[in-house]
Amino acid sequence: MVRVVVGALVEDGRVLLVHRRPDKHAFPDTWDLPGGVREDGETELEALVRELREELGVEADVDSVVHLCRVEVTPVRAPVSLSAWLVHGWRGTPANLAPEEHDDLRWSRADDLPPLAHPDVRGALVRAVPG
Numbered sequence: 001m002v003r004v005v006v007g008a009l010v011e012d013g014r015v016l017l018v019h020r021r022p023d024k025h026a027f028p029d030t031w032d033l034p035g036g037v038r039e040d041g042e043t044e045l046e047a048l049v050r051e052l053r054e055e056l057g058v059e060a061d062v063d064s065v066v067h068l069c070r071v072e073v074t075p076v077r078a079p080v081s082l083s084a085w086l087v088h089g090w091r092g093t094p095a096n097l098a099p100e101e102h103d104d105l106r107w108s109r110a111d112d113l114p115p116l117a118h119p120d121v122r123g124a125l126v127r128a129v130p131g
Contacts, residue, residue: 001080003081004083006036007048007087007092013109016031016106018105019032019105020103024101030116032118035051036051037084042085052087055097065087066086068125069120069124084124110126
């Protein structure tokens, strides 16, 4: 099973979203949380910190990270275990450092999120992030 971690940077009732490019194999042309595949030997938290650094150029404050939910999805062929986290603190300004993955970034109020690649993650965000 593929193991994926994603992180919701949360600030003032807003969540940072990334837009998956239309040419992506899994979940094309949808809004999602930044993240990616967990490498062998990494904990979920280590993978999350690495992915946020690689994709957004931010350094997550691990003391501010809280687990949000875990869902299993089957985007194309193999099942995926997706672990979503809330990130309340980080250093740096988020930027799209992975244009091969995403074609846009945007902050969205938690109570007005667009449809996301994973509806269960969206529901957990709406419940967890104060508007």
